[in-house]
Amino acid sequence: MSADKVTNGSERAIGDDGFRAQPKGFATKAIHVAQDPEQWKSMAVVPPISMSTTFKQHGPAQHAGFEYGRSGNPTRDVLERCLASLDNGKYGLTFSSGLGVTTTIITMLSAGDHVVAGDDLYGGTNRLLRQVAMKMNIAVDFVDTTDLAKVEAAIKPNTKLFWLETPTNPLLKVADIEAVCKIAHKFPGVMVVVDNTFLSAYLQRPLDLGADVVMYSLTKYMNGHSDVIMGAAVMNDEALYERLKFLQNAAGIVPSPFDCYLVNRSLKTLALRMERHKSNSLAVAKFLEAHSKVERVLHPGLPSHPQHELAKKQTYGHSGIMSFYIKGGLDESSAFLKALQVFTLAESLGGYESLAELPSVMTHASVPAEQRAQLGITDGLVRISVGLEDVDDLIVDLKQALEKV
Numbered sequence: 014m015s016a017d018k019v020t021n022g023s024e025r026a027i028g029d030d031g032f033r034a035q036p037k038g039f040a041t042k043a044i045h046v047a048q049d050p051e052q053w054k055s056m057a058v059v060p061p062i063s064m065s066t067t068f069k070q071h072g073p074a075q076h077a078g079f080e081y082g083r084s085g086n087p088t089r090d091v092l093e094r095c096l097a098s099l100d101n102g103k104y105g106l107t108f109s110s111g112l113g114v115t116t117t118i119i120t121m122l123s124a125g126d127h128v129v130a131g132d133d134l135y136g137g138t139n140r141l142l143r144q145v146a147m148k149m150n151i152a153v154d155f156v157d158t159t160d161l162a163k164v165e166a167a168i169k170p171n172t173k174l175f176w177l178e179t180p181t182n183p184l185l186k187v188a189d190i191e192a193v194c195k196i197a198h199k200f201p202g203v204m205v206v207v208d209n210t211f212l213s214a215y216l217q218r219p220l221d222l223g224a225d226v227v228m229y230s231l232t233k234y235m236n237g238h239s240d241v242i243m244g245a246a247v248m249n250d251e252a253l254y255e256r257l258k259f260l261q262n263a264a265g266i267v268p269s270p271f272d273c274y275l276v277n278r279s280l281k282t283l284a285l286r287m288e289r290h291k292s293n294s295l296a297v298a299k300f301l302e303a304h305s306k307v308e309r310v311l312h313p314g315l316p317s318h319p320q321h322e323l324a325k326k327q328t329y330g331h332s333g334i335m336s337f338y339i340k341g342g343l344d345e346s347s348a349f350l351k352a353l354q355v356f357t358l359a360e361s362l363g364g365y366e367s368l369a370e371l372p373s374v375m376t377h378a379s380v381p382a383e384q385r386a387q388l389g390i391t392d393g394l395v396r397i398s399v400g401l402e403d404v405d406d407l408i409v410d411l412k413q414a415l416e417k418v
């Protein structure tokens with residue numbers, strides 16, 4: 014491990030792989046923050062699931078911390094506090110899905126406000142901005158967030174929200190969070206939200222880099238077992254937290270206590286899982302890059318990636334998600350996807366199991382065809398989520414499927 018200077022002048026430790034080195038303590042926080050057995054009368058080591066929708070009060074309006082399950086729940090509270098600590102944030106809030114977080118943040122805006130969003134985004138975020146926010150007279154501009162001059166030029170006097178996803182979905186472009194935040198914060202009243210779903214709190218911590226809110230589809234790496242749909246927002250500013258907490262209750266987009274229990278359980282292995290995703294995915298990326306039927310691999314851990322140096326500077330490594338262009342079009346990519354045996358042809362990402370999909374007709378079908386063409390989301394672009402299986406089995410599977418093309 015060595016030390017280097019980051020742009021803000023502070024020391025940054027570098028790991029053997031060239032990415033930021035993890036400071037000590039992440040796994041301990043994931044296992045212990047907010048989990049103290051002494052908070053429960055039973056002294057339960059694993060936080061119990063409180064399914065009750067209502068809580069007894071000592072006297073009228075004299076409750077013991079919880080009143081009604083939508084406004085607060087003990088199992089959810091444990092998860093929210095643990096999540097906040099993982100992002101070095103003060104406050105965490107959970108929602109019934111990742112898009113539920115986005116919807117709630119949009120309800121902070123008013124007609125006439127303006128949003129700047131990355132041009133390569135999760136398809137559902139794109140759909141929500143275009144087909145819901147714009148209908149409410151909220152203007153949205155999409156910009157290439159890797160181009161800082163375009164970022165600055167996109168901000169208007171009525172801009173209230175900068176929505177940044179990095180690495181982007183599905184093209185894995187990496188935006189400079191610190192630089193984007195500095196630009197956005199030159200303009201009063203602009204809130205920067207970073208969708209950190211692709212990397213998890215283990216591999217990237219946007220609040221440390223100047224973001225106002227970090228949001229997640231917890232459905233992906235943070236839960237990691239493909240059995241919960243949930244979202245979260247973490248922040249430091251108290252007034253922002255109070256507003257979002259109000260909206261969490263007022264709009265009612267809340268998760269179930271059982272799901273909160275599952276995600277809290279999953280966080281205990283987040284560090285371990287992400288290390289394995291990281292090493293499996295780099296091995297797979299190198300294999301694909303060397304294959305004659307593959308045109309180009311998009312993986313920030315490869316030196317060929319246009320923002321490889323930036324990825325090393327701002328993240329603690331790359332996760333299991335990558336995309337690649339197979340030589341040919343829909344026939345070739347379909348033949349490949351249908352031939353996979355260990356990888357499953359399915360949407361989503363971030364689970365222990367490896368998945369593969371075709372964004373142009375699956376996750377990103379709702380992105381207008383013109384925008385897809387402009388961005389390069391072609392029928393030959395395959396997205397994979399490398400899971401936790403033995404990496405040799407994954408490579409054998411990819412090899413045999415590529416032979417069927």
Ligand SMILES: Cc1ncc(COP(=O)(O)O)c(C=O)c1O
Binds near residue numbers: 112210242243
């Ligand atoms: C980057 C990203 N953000 C947000 C979402 C939305 O999350 P959810 O499906 O939990 O609503 C997804 C879902 O795929 C995603 O990939």
